[in-house]
Amino acid sequence: MKTRIIAPSAEAPRKYELWRPIIQPQRRQIFERIHNRIAEAWSHAMAGYLPGDKRFEFEGLGFEVFSEFNADQGDGSQVVVFGLEQAQVTGFMLMSGVVARSLVDARLGIKPSETPDANPCFTRIEMGVVREAIRAMLARLSETYAEVGLGRLSGIRDCERLGDTLMFAPEDYLAVLRFRIGNAADAQRVTVALSSSAVNAVHETQHLARKPRANDLERIAGQLPVSVDIVLGAWKTSIREINRLRPGDQIVLPDGEDGWLATDTVRLRLGSIRFAGRKVSFEIKRSARLR
Amino acid sequence: MKRDSLDPAVTVSAVISRLEMSAVELAALEPGDIVETEPQVGHEPMIRLTIGAATVALATIAKRDGKLIATIINNRPELSGRKGDIWKVKRANPTA
Numbered sequence: 182m183k184t185r186i187i188a189p190s191a192e193a194p195r196k197y198e199l200w201r202p203i204i205q206p207q208r209r210q211i212f213e214r215i216h217n218r219i220a221e222a223w224s225h226a227m228a229g230y231l232p233g234d235k236r237f238e239f240e241g242l243g244f245e246v247f248s249e250f251n252a253d254q255g256d257g258s259q260v261v262v263f264g265l266e267q268a269q270v271t272g273f274m275l276m277s278g279v280v281a282r283s284l285v286d287a288r289l290g291i292k293p294s295e296t297p298d299a300n301p302c303f304t305r306i307e308m309g310v311v312r313e314a315i316r317a318m319l320a321r322l323s324e325t326y327a328e329v330g331l332g333r334l335s336g337i338r339d340c341e342r343l344g345d346t347l348m349f350a351p352e353d354y355l356a357v358l359r360f361r362i363g364n365a366a367d368a369q370r371v372t373v374a375l376s377s378s379a380v381n382a383v384h385e386t387q388h389l390a391r392k393p394r395a396n397d398l399e400r401i402a403g404q405l406p407v408s409v410d411i412v413l414g415a416w417k418t419s420i421r422e423i424n425r426l427r428p429g430d431q432i433v434l435p436d437g438e439d440g441w442l443a444t445d446t447v448r449l450r451l452g453s454i455r456f457a458g459r460k461v462s463f464e465i466k467r468s469a470r471l472r
Numbered sequence: 473m474k475r476d477s478l479d480p481a482v483t484v485s486a487v488i489s490r491l492e493m494s495a496v497e498l499a500a501l502e503p504g505d506i507v508e509t510e511p512q513v514g515h516e517p518m519i520r521l522t523i524g525a526a527t528v529a530l531a532t533i534a535k536r537d538g539k540l541i542a543t544i545i546n547n548r549p550e551l552s553g554r555k556g557d558i559w560k561v562k563r564a565n566p567t568a
Binding site for chain 1: 482483498511
């Protein structure tokens with residue numbers, strides 16, 4: 182009989198806990214893609230609340246037990262709990278106090294403090310702005326969740342402490358989705374947490390998976406080559422005259438002072454044309470009306 | 473009747489340069505900007521006489537007595553193979 186020596190410091194083997202969620206990698210990737218889109222939707226919808234050119238970034242998906250998560254809630258954070266009836270899951274959104282302060286400052290044009298307070302105080306107006314921002318974010322969240330089969334958010338309510346919601350048992354596993362504004366070092370985080378079963382309830386529709394973003398289409402369309410003519414001038418004549426043209430015939434052309442740029446027959450810009458050897462230069466004039 | 477059908481009025485344009493640029497670059501052109509063009513290597517500056525999108529004749533260009541004179545060199549143009557002119561934009565306001 183062989184014996185195996187286990188070092189005293191080694192971790193004792195644990196039985197597998199049957200209630201731990203089983204998540205397929207493919208489902209996880211879909212869930213992450215969906216939340217990347219939510220970060221983009223928030224960045225677009227919340228442009229008036231975000232300082233400078235900062236955007237929401239999706240940091241990643243993790244799984245945590247509610248009791249551990251609950252213990253980490255900062256004092257100044259804002260919590261909104263909600264249900265997703267279609268998927269039979271519950272969830273919440275937690276916005277740190279630093280984020281709430283930053284959104285209020287940007288919205289109201291207040292100069293931000295150099296040392297952000299983790300537990301900021303808000304006036305009634307400022308708290309109204311925070312609630313408005315949270316509602317706007319939840320609206321985007323609801324739209325996306327409805328598209329992917331989780332259903333719309335319902336039963337939304339504000340909550341001071343996560344522990345007071347009575348919606349989660351301490352041992353419940355949560356799918357935790359962390360977002361940040363700006364750099365990781367700024368510690369401006371928004372967290373969305375859902376019952377972990379939500380990961381397996383989503384379906385990425387073909388429409389959603391293949392739908393290119395509007396700004397992608399604009400970018401692609403903007404790169405399409407357009408044939409542009411620099412035109413010295415134009416005149417009316419008859420087809421008979423055109424047919425009579427023969428090599429060696431000469432035509433006096435407009436001098437180019439009133440030329441234009443055109444695509445096909447559409448005039449785009451007026452300008453003056455100059456010649457220098459093989460080169461032609463077209464200087465664009467200010468023009469009120471083109472056809 | 474046959475004579476009439478061959479004699480409608482058409483608008484002929486004198487195109488001094490044809491080039492390709494992206495829609496974004498085209499849209500970004502501002503008053504004061506200068507688009508400089510030059511024929512590709514192996515091509516000479518030339519005038520295209522066009523009706524709509526069709527080129528009906530090609531002509532060389534010369535300046536005589538202060539006037540621009542086009543001399544027709546081809547009234548049955550075969551334009552395949554002729555590349556668009558090369559070009560660059562000099563911004564009126566480079567920081568914009």
